[in-house]
Amino acid sequence: MDTALSRSQLVGWRTAVFTIFFVTGLGFASWASRLPAVKRDLGINDLQIGILLFLSGAAAIVGLSLANVLVVRWGARRGMVATIITFSIGVVVIGLGVSFLESYAVTAVGLALMGMGMSATDVMMNVEAAAVEQAFGKTLMPLFHAFFSIGTVAGAGFGVLMAAWSIPVAWHLWVVGLLVLGAGLLALRAVPARETMHDDPATPASRRERFAETLAVWRDPRTYAIGAIMLGMAFAEGSANDWLTIAMVDGHGQTEAVGAIALTVFSVSMTVFRILGGPIVDRIGRVWTLRVLSVAAGVGLILFILAPNMPVAFVGIALWGAGASLGFPLGMSAAADDPAKAAASVSAAATIGYLAFLCGPPVLGWISHEIGILPTLWIIVGLIALSGLASGAAKPIAGSKVGVGHAHH
Structure with missing residues (x-):
């Protein structure tokens, strides 16, 4: 016990x-x-x-x-x-x-x-x-x-x-x-x-039971729905880390120094929202936080792609960073709602998220080689929208004290 x-x-x-x-x-x-x-x-x-x-x-x-x-x-x-x-x-x-x-x-x-x-x-x-x-x-x-x-x-x-x-x-x-x-x-x-x-x-017997539990989470539809939330946001985060500087230089014709500043703005915006995120979630709930932030990330990325000047591009980058900040951690949080299945569920959700982190940037590189970096980023806008639509899956399960929001107390 x-x-x-x-x-x-x-x-x-x-x-x-x-x-x-x-x-x-x-x-x-x-x-x-x-x-x-x-x-x-x-x-x-x-x-x-x-x-x-x-x-x-x-x-x-x-x-x-x-x-x-x-x-x-x-x-x-x-x-x-x-x-x-x-x-x-x-x-x-x-x-x-x-x-x-x-x-x-x-x-x-x-x-x-x-x-x-x-x-x-x-x-x-x-x-x-x-x-x-x-x-x-x-x-x-x-x-x-x-x-x-x-x-x-x-x-x-x-x-x-x-x-x-x-x-x-x-x-x-x-x-x-x-x-x-x-x-x-x-x-x-x-x-x-x-x-x-x-x-x-x-014991070997209880290990067998644990392995069975670990595999069982892959048959749970909620695992894949949480995976969809994390997939969109992992792409939104990973694509910025790997391609934002290049998008500034090749897409918007800026210097490498401006590209480095852009990535810094993205990282700072993301970190600030991760620090503030917990109290926001505890106030409005996990699902609404994810919905609002997916809209922020999507709008921010569209502003960045279409930016007529640098101030608009930087507002877009800040919104993109803020919007992408909580998808991954809140997906992990949702996966862990049931303590009995937490280890297996978090591991499954992390696997889906990490595959997006690891495979996303090379795939985007290949596509951008064909059509250019800014048009390629519209794919991420689509994935962010998918993440927003899947947000309902992060609703805390009965008995969970985390992520419900004050409105439900």
């Missing part, structure tokens, strides 16, 4: 999960911020960089599948110990491959370990975050995702400094790898072992 936790244990648990979100964002952005140096040190071209990114994405999809197995076998808490170690080793191996061995193959192995460790950690930290949210009885998931965003900003900022000071990639990534490992493992000590998280040792 899960025992009731004291207030200080609850706060410690919440802080621990905030920390894990922050360090995964930090680790990921640290690598991404040094891509130009990686390209230079390994003497490779854009296609070879693309292959490295694809390998990392493919390994991330393997990690998503493994997360389920780890939760069933060891529980979320012990599973995260394994995946944070894998993630940190990956970051360290990338540094070794780039700066010391100057080996494309070793760098690729590091990226595969990082991708696999990160995505598996991601599923389990979302499972834990959903459990914290239910324990507190209020919407916290957007704030957890804000900590990931803050981690990526910190990682990118630190990367800018390291590049400016010409610090070798290895020394930079080794420091980050050790930081992720130390902070991650220290945080996990404050995560309570809970039966609903499968942290209790499982």
Whole structure:
């Protein structure tokens, strides 16, 4: 049985999960911020960089599948110990491959370990975050995702400094790898072992039952409806991260510096709304929040595509960022409404969302090669509309204390 936790244990648990979100964002952005140096040190071209990114994405999809197995076998808490170690080793191996061995193959192995460790950690930290949210009885998931965003900003900022000071990639990534490992493992000590998280040792018979539960969520129509919400918003977020700077330069004829400012505006808008998101959801409810934000994202993106001048484009970018901010976290939150199925449901929802994150940008790149970047973005407008129409699926199930809104109290 899960025992009731004291207030200080609850706060410690919440802080621990905030920390894990922050360090995964930090680790990921640290690598991404040094891509130009990686390209230079390994003497490779854009296609070879693309292959490295694809390998990392493919390994991330393997990690998503493994997360389920780890939760069933060891529980979320012990599973995260394994995946944070894998993630940190990956970051360290990338540094070794780039700066010391100057080996494309070793760098690729590091990226595969990082991708696999990160995505598996991601599923389990979302499972834990959903459990914290239910324990507190209020919407916290957007704030957890804000900590990931803050981690990526910190990682990118630190990367800018390291590049400016010409610090070798290895020394930079080794420091980050050790930081992720130390902070991650220290945080996990404050995560309570809970039966609903499968942290209790499982017998082979109960493991079989857990696997059956894990597969059963894929037969639940609600899983796919929540997946549709997350799919549209993952595309809206992922396309901005990968294509917004290019859309500014190639589509609107701006300089690379203006492109970088555009991405910053998008990221800041998104992070601010993730910080504010919880109280908004607790006031108007999860479904209405998603509906309003899908309209904001759609209108923002249309303004950006059709912008006659830069001020209008930037208003569009801010709306696009705000609108895309909560689809992913609230989808995770909705998937976790039933504590008995939370681990399996969050894992399934995360898998759908991540496939959009990983497969979306390359598909958009291929289409934009044929028709241009701004016309390609109309596809995202369509997917945002789909996400808005599916919002009703995020309605909290009977008995859930999270995401109902004051109107229903």
